[in-house]
Every structure is written in C-alpha cells, then in structure tokens.
Amino acid sequence: MSWILDHLDDIVSLTLRHTWLAGVPLVIGLLISLPLGWLANRHRRLRGAVIVGAGLLYTIPSLALFVLMPLLLGTGILDPINVVVAMTIYTIALLVRSVVDGLGSVPDEVARSATAMGYTPVRRFFGVDLPLAVPVIAAGLRVAAVSNVSIVSIASLIGVNQLGDLLVDGYNRAIGGELVAGILGCVLLALVLDLAIRLLERALTPWRRAGQGGAA
Amino acid sequence: MIRLDGVTKQYPDGTVAVDDLSLTAPDRAITVLVGPSGCGKTTTLRMINRMIEPTSGSVTIDGQDVLAMDAAQLRRGIGYVIQHGGLFPHHTVERNVAAVPLLLGTPKKQAITRARELLELVGLDPALGRRYPSQLSGGQQQRVGVARALAADPPVMLMDEPFSAVDPVVREQLQDEFLRLQGELGKTIVMVTHDIDEAIKLGDHVAVLQVGGRIAQLARPAELLAHPADNFVADFLGRDRGYRALGFDSARVPLHDEPTVSLGATVSEAAARAGSDGWVLVVDDRRHPQGWARPADLPGEGSIDERALALGGTLARVDGPLRLVLDAALSSPSRRGVVIDGDGALAGTCRATEVLSVIETRERPSDPGDPISHPAS
Ligand SMILES: Nc1ncnc2c1ncn2[C@@H]1O[C@H](COP(=O)(O)OP(=O)(O)O)[C@@H](O)[C@H]1O
Ligand SMILES: [Mg+2]
16 A cells, blocks of 8 residues: 555556557547448448458457557557557457447438438438447447556556556566556556446437337 | 339349339329338339339439439438338437428528427427437327428428328327328328228329239229229228228218207207107207207106217218218117218208118219229239
8 A cells, every 4th residue: 555655656647648548549449440330331241341350350469469560560669659559459349340230220210211301321420320329339439448458558568658567567576555556547447438438428328318208 | 293104123132123113193192102011112112212223214203303313402302201200319309300401501490490380280299399209109209200201391292101100099190180281281292001091091192002013003092992993903902892982972962850959958858859769869059969869768857968968970061971971870879860061060860771872873883984093004
C-alpha cells in the first residue's frame, strides 16, 4: 500500500498512457470497422471473407504484431505508434464482426421502408441502419475495450510504457504493492471504459428505454 | 395514372414472379392487386417505385418512365405503406411521420407541426407523436404508417397488405377510415392484399392475380362478383359470391307503412299498435328507429324505455345496396326490415320475399360483363 502512495504520480501517468494506447485504437478501429462492416453487410461474398479474415487477425500473438510493426511501418522500435497501429488492428478484428451483425440486425421491413421512402444509401446508413445497430456495436466495443486494456500491457516487453510496466517490474523485483497497483489499474481502467461505452450507448438509444405498451 | 406495360420479373434464381403483366391504375382511384400468396403482388408493387427493377417491360407514372428517373427522387414522391407500418423504432412517432418532408428539406419545426396535423387526420391523438412506435398498438402503428406515407402529400400511394396485421375489428375500422380519407384526398393508389373481401371493399378496380404473376381478371368489384372470368377467379372469390354481389346492387324495394310508438309511450299504447306477431317498432321524437318491442312480454303498467327494446336488426337505407336491405329483413325480430331515409328517419319496412322478387328482375350473373374485364390470357 505504501508503495502505491509513494508512486502515485508514476501510476497516474502510466494510467493515462495506458488509456491513450488502448482508447485511441478503439476509436480509430471503430471508424474503420464501420465502412468495412457496411461493405461486408452489403455484399454477401465479402461478408464471409471479412469475418474469417478478422478472426484470423485476432489470432496473431500480440508480441509478434508489436515486433512486426516497425518493419511494416518503418517506425522506430520504441515508437508508441507501433502499439497504436497494432491495437487498431485488434480492434478492427473484433469490431467488424459486431458492425456486420449490428447492421444485419436492422429489421428488413424497416430498412426497406427507408429505401421506399427515398432514403439514399448513405442517408439510410447514418439515419437508420447505424442508429439501430448501436446496441450490437456497443456490445462489441465493450469487448474490444477490455481486450485492448489487457493486450496493451504486453507492450512493456517492447519498451512502450504503460501500466504493464508495473507488472513486469513488480514481478522482476518482487514488489507486491507494485503488482497490485498494475493489476488494479488495468481492472479499473477496463471498468471505466466499459462504463463510458455503456453511458454513451444509453444516450444514443433513448427509444430502447421507452416502456412497451403505452396504449391498447 | 400508373401504367405497367408487358412487365416481367424473373429473379436471379429463375423464379418468374411476374409474367408479361399489363395494368393501368387510373388517377384518384384505388386499384387493388389481389391473389394467393406468392403470386407476385409484392413484386409488382415494388416495380412501380423501383425497389425491384423489371426484367423487361415498362412502368410509367403520368407518362414518365420510372426507370429513367432518379430512384430516391421518384420514391419521395410516392407514399409507401406496408404491414406493421415499417416504422423506424428509433424515431418518435412524429419524427417518423416527418421523415419524407425532412428528406425533401422541409425545416424540422415545420415538418413536425405538419406531422401532428397528419396524426390527427388519420384519427390519432397528436400527443402520441412524442411516443416511440413500440409504445403504440398495432392499429395505431398502422395509422402512423398511413400518416407517414401522406406526409409529403404524394399524388401516388403504394400499399402492401397495409391492414393485414391487425385484428378484424380494428381492420374494419381502418378500412372505413381509409375510404373516408381517400374520399377527401383522392390519391392514385395501388394496394396489394391477399384478402378478397378487403379487395372488394376497398378497390375501385380489382386485379385478381394468379400464381406466376398473371392477371386472371381485372374488373370492378361488382363485376368480379357477378361475372368471374374463370374457375380460378370464382374459387378465389369464395362462398357467398352471389350474396356479396348484392352489396353492389341498389334498387328500390316496396316499402310498407309501419305502425310505431315513441320512446316513453305506455305499454298498453304499444300493445294497441303492435302487429299480429306482437312486435312494434319504437322510434324517437325525430322518427329515428330505436328498436323493436313486444308489449306482451312487458309488465302491463310500465312504459317503453330503452330496456324494453329487443336487440334490433340492421338498418338499410332507401337507396342502399340490396344486400343490406335483404339483411335488414332477415335480421329483424319481426322479419320486417327497417328502411330509413337519408336523414336516418323511418321510411318504412320491407319484406324478404319482396326483396327477392326485386332481385329476380335484376341483371343475371350470366349477362355479359362490362368493358374493363377481360378473360385470362
Ligand atoms: N428476392 C427474390 N428472389 C427469388 N424469388 C423471389 C424473391 N422475392 C420473391 N420471390 C418469389 O417470387 C414469387 C412472388 O413473390 P411475391 O411478389 O412476394 O408474392 P406475393 O406478394 O404475391 O406473396 C414467389 O414465388 C416468391 O417466392
Ligand atoms: Mg407480398
């Protein structure tokens, strides 16, 4: 406990870096997954390819991906960009599927009546399909958030600092307080991100809270 | 005017859903496509607003080829109603109704104000506008669907089984209101249904489709009932065809004076006026029929009030269809059918046998049909 209090500044700055390394890829990954999922949902053949491809991507070991990044991107070994890009890939791997499922969950007759009323494809996407897909996409986003928080900690092994440092250092030097701080930090961060996504989802889906059966 | 000319639709899997179909839907009239499930009704309807592109043939609206128009633009000018309304679950009811005006660039405030007016027009409390569709009953959702289709005041409306998803009582109500609305608005409507009774009730013209997407008969409802073109149509029309045809045939029938008593008269007064069968017709002070009473069944010193009335028969209008006139006689406890004038006042009573005599003199079902019907090709 005293270790934690003594190193509060470090813990806070590592937490912020961790948030950044896990959160930014979450947002970028979502922005890339949306059009990808949209395309996949429209073209049946693309759909299978995208879903299988995304599943495969997620099976690449994170350390391998972190190490590969500088080679692929031409970045420095210690550049945090490596982690951001790798985490974005993981996010996409998890989220594309949710976006496809979410868009697929829009009732046929709703999508069709939008088209019949003269919604252009783009307008229909933003005005009808996407809002209705929010619950499914948000569920995927929550999984991706937790997954990101945990995978990012591996980045300590390639020298990119975040909460994972506490785990590695605490383990190597057998400092119990440091290990606890690392674990608690990751868990709390995951919970906070999860809560944030839930609140956002709630704000975006007021209709789901409207009680059923107002009148006979 | 909507014209389909030699329209064929073959789906990629080889199914021919519509086969060389030609049809004209006249302005300001309801044209109903009716037929068994899978006969190509929905496919035909969707070719009008380009939701489905025909394999061959042409579709024009007021002479303009729909295939040459921008699809979204075209659709914004065509109201579209489907089963359950197809409402957007994530928008409030009024936002749903405002959808097309908003697409067309109407300012939001104005579109919402207009949406509330439309809710009222279709018989809904505008206060429901703030709710979400899931908070409405099926019948209310269906009305919202109609309001939404009307929002941009399109001259043309396409309706795919708009009233099939609600219970029979609500359906009847929606149909009646729809007819009233159409009487005011005079839209050019193509409606699809599998329910022949609905087709006959709502259609100015009815096209009976046969599986494979071919028109078996196109005719006015009365004509269809009286002169089905072939066995398929006759079977599809179902039972009571002859009786239902009377719903479109009006003729004067002999009326008899009917002794009446007023509400509030004493039972002995009523007994004095009752016919030989003991029934007497009770009217109010404006001579509007209230029901039948049988004084012999009532306590002698009482008076004729609402509780004394037997369940009445149906009422028929003097110039109403023979079906209702006959039914008035058949459903009356005295077997004397109550006939009223245009103001609802008693005109006299009719007898079933005399109604049948009138029917005997009418055009027979074997007589040649009217010009818009044509035999199955
Ligand atoms: N997208 C499609 N692909 C293949 N066949 C279809 C498709 N849509 C409809 N059909 C077939 O076309 C025929 C007519 O369908 P439809 O127009 O929906 O009939 P209805 O509305 O009269 O029930 C049916 O045999 C149906 O199975
Ligand atoms: Mg159909």
